Amino acid sequence: MQIGLIGMPLSGKTTIFNLITEQHLDTGPGAKSEIHVASAAVPDERIEFLSDLYHPQKTSPARIQFMDLPGMCSQNGTAAQGAFLLDKVRGADVLVQVVRAFHQDFVSQSVGEPNPFKEICDFSDELLLADLAAVENRLKKLKEGRKLPKDVVGQIAFFERLRSALEMEIPVDNIEMTEQEKEYLSGHHFLTEKPLILAVNIDEGQLVSGDYPGRARVFSFAEQRGIPVIEICGLMEMEISQLPLEERIEFMNDLNLQESGITRLARAAYGYLGLMSFFTVGEDEVRAWTVNNGTPAQQAAGKIHSDIERGFIRAEVFHYDSLHEQGSPSKVREKGLFRLEGRDYTVKDGDIISFRFNV
Template sequence: MALTIGIIGLPQSGKTTLFNALTKSNAPISGYATTTVQANLAVVPVPDPRVDALAEIFQPKKKTYTTVEFVDVAGMGQAGAAGKDKQEGLSPEFLGHIRNADALAIVLRTFANENVPHIYNTIDPNRDLDSLNAELALTDLSTVERRIERTKKAAKSGDKKYLQELELLQRLKETLEDMQLARTLEFSQQDQAVLNELFLLTMKPRMYVLNTSEDMLATANELLEKIRAGENVQIDALQGEAKGFAQIAQRAREEGAEVVAVSAKLEAELNELPQEEANEYLEALGLPQLGADRVIQVGYRLLNLITFLTAGEDEVRAWTVTRGAKAPEAAGKIHTDIEKGFIRAEVTSFDDFMACGSFAAAAKKGVQRLEGRDYVIQDGDIAHFRFNKGK
């Protein structure tokens, strides 16, 4: 399962700089809103020190990380940039690049720089988020209105299914007309089938990526942690970038979204350094890891994903599953035949394996377990699946 994250934001927010830092690409940077339908795409491995540690032990022919696909689309906010009287939502071509994304990374600029003008002339991430939400809502509204026309025709048959669908679509329409996110509504299990067909952008899990100035990163991380933990932060008493951090963090907490602070400019500069020098510089700034790595980790947490491992002389590999997946489903990530013929799983936690140094020692110590069909895979499990090849 490859996680796909769509990166969106206003022009000059630093989203393409962030994309380049995340993917070590050299995508061209545009300083204005554009109607281009092109997008930057890249698939990158997810850093996982557990894979590296196991590879040191097994010396496999191959080691494979899980991957994330990033999709960076052109700058939004066309109304503000192009002088239109009203926003019209995203074009179908533009929408096509991000409608299948698992989550959205919404880049919000908090840094000031006279050499990098803002399309609204002032720095206000809270306002920028409102603008982006409005454009996403209008895009979804167009999708819902088209579906309403189609469903109305089908409902003439009197089929209860279509009448119920119309009720759902009308609720969505009213919410989106108020420039509210569709995900703020409550839905029944029956509604999900229709929602899955609509690919609404305002239904997608989201993270807010605060693109900060380098010297404010530590302050940003401190504030985000306090608000995430539910501490009482006097937002109105804050000023400048700090106030922007806190406002977005509070919104994220209320929405059940995630938020991470990075300096896209710093990330780009660190990518030019040897790894050892980059790590030393990060340590000097009091940062445990690159913002790019934190964006990926937040994406996993947002989508409730975990990683299990397989290890041997042929390959050490990381695999992604949804938290709560049972052993047969995890086995199916490797091959559908293994899921169909599943017998049981030999499971050792990564920490237990590293403490023992080998599967044989783990089995002898009793920390290698045989688990059945109902076993729920845990993050960091090293699994070997036994299966009936005849099934």
């Protein structure tokens, strides 16, 4: 899974990228305008428990890839520049908009006082503009290109309809389409079609008070649109993440921060995308695998290897909670909490599975 961190300049994208992927990239007005990509382990206490129990040679938590883009907005540069940058995240599965709520004098001097609600609305225009530019591009190719598709007339009509909608600030996600039109759309990766999460970047004072200007508006807007919101104390969490582990835990406790930014972000993304984890365990490796809710056992096996999916015989399954309660796999077996399941069994979040297969 790839998550693209996007947002207005100086909203704290690189700070949050550093915190999540444990990097030390420059932040602030002087930072270089470059794109960064790195992955982060999805924190999961279950995988830690399993690793302590099985002592495997290797422990592999689920991972998410993050992409950090330079600040962008058409007010600073041109719309074309903004669209160019945003084009880079078209491949992402989820977009996280970092929104500035924190107070920092030199940032306010450069880009104005924080106004989270306005920033969200303005940025949503940037996304619409970037999609509009992509539609214009497509239309240009359809009208002037050499290798035209058979149904060029239908495609032109569709993309013109898309253009009018975007001009009226309607996101691609809200446009009704026929199956045929959905096919025209596939492969284009419009930004206003992607799942969006808002990450409001707050400062310590706001963390303590639990409030910042415009908070209620942000939440009611997000609720109306079905957009998840998380609040991250970016700078402080970045500083904490760069401490040794023990001090880290102490600091988090002192601040009453139960969960790190990445934990909450990963949970929001998993929940939003309908994802969950199952585990495989053994002396070699304890590993988390990410699948969609509702995935049948045989298909889940394909996550590991296509041979296992093809030669699927059965899944031997017990649940993490049973293991956690009973303390050992043999007790789980004794209590009859160990099951054999067939190919159509729907995998549950937290299942520990061993696949039997034949190739």
